[in-house]
Amino acid sequence: MNLEKRIENHKKIKASLRKHGEAILSSHTFRKSHGFIQHGDMSVYEHSINVAERALRINRFLNAKCNERELVRGALLHDYFLYDWHKDGKDKGNVHPKLHGFFHPGTALKNASRDFILTPREKDIIKKHMWPLTIVPPLCREAWIVTLADKYCSTMETFGIHKAKVKAHYIDLP
Ligand SMILES: [Fe+2]
Numbered sequence: 244m245n246l247e248k249r250i251e252n253h254k255k256i257k258a259s260l261r262k263h264g265e266a267i268l269s270s271h272t273f274r275k276s277h278g279f280i281q282h283g284d285m286s287v288y289e290h291s292i293n294v295a296e297r298a299l300r301i302n303r304f305l306n307a308k309c310n311e312r313e314l315v316r317g318a319l320l321h322d323y324f325l326y327d328w329h330k331d332g333k334d335k336g337n338v339h340p341k342l343h344g345f346f347h348p349g350t351a352l353k354n355a356s357r358d359f360i361l362t363p364r365e366k367d368i369i370k371k372h373m374w375p376l377t378i379v380p381p382l383c384r385e386a387w388i389v390t391l392a393d394k395y396c397s398t399m400e401t402f403g404i405h406k407a408k409v410k411a412h413y414i415d416l417p
Pocket residue numbers: 321322347348372373
């Protein structure tokens with residue numbers, strides 16, 4: 244892909260992320276996830292935006308014809324557990340500190356259902372994003388793509404390869 248096409252593609256991805264994610268990105272509670280670390284020095288807020296961006300890219304690359312609104316919203320809320328999972332039980336909401344990987348999709352879904360009106364696909368994305376840990380596999384393309392995007396971003400973040408902080412700031416929130 245030449246540079247011009249890359250820039251054009253990036254603009255489209257960013258526009259889609261802002262359009263479909265607006266209600267979540269501007270919510271006070273979602274912004275609170277800036278205060279919780281996900282991997283390394285990266286916040287859950289930044290990680291979630293990166294996963295949404297990556298999911299959009301994978302969808303377009305594979306021509307998977309996902310519903311972009313559900314893809315973005317599910318990706319933004321997939322880790323909406325709202326506690327610091329590194330604090331080992333001391334932080335409010337971290338009910339199973341040693342088993343965060345297994346339990347956080349359920350907590351994220353509970354919080355997201357409380358704060359937003361979710362479609363069945365958005366719920367499936369949040370609930371299944373840790374597959375195969377969740378055992379029951381995703382039921383829709385959107386959930387498969389977010390699962391893949393999350394694993395990709397988590398790996399890049401863990402090894403410090405992903406410049407996610409920079410990407411998250413592309414969003415230019417008001
Ligand atoms: Fe997660």
